[in-house]
Amino acid sequence: RLTRRTNIAMTEDGYRRLKRFAKDSGLEEGEALSFLFENFDSVMDEETFGHRLRLFNAELDARKR
Numbered sequence: 001r002l003t004r005r006t007n008i009a010m011t012e013d014g015y016r017r018l019k020r021f022a023k024d025s026g027l028e029e030g031e032a033l034s035f036l037f038e039n040f041d042s043v044m045d046e047e048t049f050g051h052r053l054r055l056f057n058a059e060l061d062a063r064k065r
Contacts, residue, residue, distance in 0.1 A: 003032060011063050 010018070022032035036043060 002034065005030075 018029055018032060021027075021028045021036075025032060025035070027035065
């Protein structure tokens with residue numbers, strides 16, 4: 001049951017990837033986000049997560065412009 005709604009800001013790349021994942025999995029976008037966060041530990045690669053997060057944070061200011 002989807003009980004929470006929130007406004008979020010996403011990069012264009014992130015939104016396109018979410019839409020593709022939702023379509024490929026037969027889910028709505030909100031359902032796809034719920035799936036990803038409910039299963040976060042099993043869908044992320046712990047070996048590359050820290051590196052990817054540092055890269056994303058380094059590029060974030062430029063993406064906001």
